[in-house]
Amino acid sequence: MSTYQMVSRTNYRRCMSEGWDGVIPVCEVSFTFLESVGCGSPPPLTDGDIKYTIKSNYSHQERVEFMCQSYYTMEGGPHRTCINGEWTGQMRCLKPCIVNEDLYRQHNITITSSDSKFFTHDEIIEFRCARGVPVGAVAMRQRCNGGVILLPTCQ
Template sequence: MCEELLGCEPPPALDHGDIKYTIKSQYNHNEMVEYMCQLYHTMEGEPNRICINGEWTGHMRCLKPCILNEDDTRQHNITLKLSDKKFFLHDEIMEFECAHGVPVGDLAMRLRCNSGVVLLPTCQ
């Protein structure tokens, strides 16, 4: 006797991401969907999930960008070195310099964006 393989309900949502094509109400066994992250977000993991006997396999997430705003940089008395970008992708390096004065504290002036989080250095 052959076992009938189950299809899947629509695939799970992805925070800060979307499915590339129109979502169907039912998917067949072995059918694949492809995800993409929203603008400035970086995908971690494979972009695909596959329906295997009623369950979606695969895991991915969309890592947030770091967003610099003028209030934050002014408050820390820093400016971006060699750039006036506002958005930095996950894992991208940001290099700062003092607007005036000298750095204080332990933070380096060259930092990496970590899924939307960056601790800004301060100058006095």
């Protein structure tokens, strides 16, 4: 609901025999009203959270900072701002790729860079054959894409 205020000098018109006299009154949204509209708690972020203590009410133009869980990568953000009773700002947390020892054994591969089983979104992982040679069309160098990674196979 918006509040309006009169911005013209006259706030009335008279009906005369020749028609209406005077200037058409003009109204606009009251900015003092807009500045006082706050927001409730910001919407939750899947696989993330607010960096500091959450409140139940926020003032107009107040902002909050979000962060993603460990190994997740933030796309967009990290801030949402309360504007006229609505939260603005878009972000999401992109999933990491997880490769466990069973998958390494199934594909007969290891990684060359580290012993980690967690890889962040957009991270490039270089594999090598544990023994044998690569087979199939999947390259030995792959990029993690939002929790999905193609694994090469060796025989």
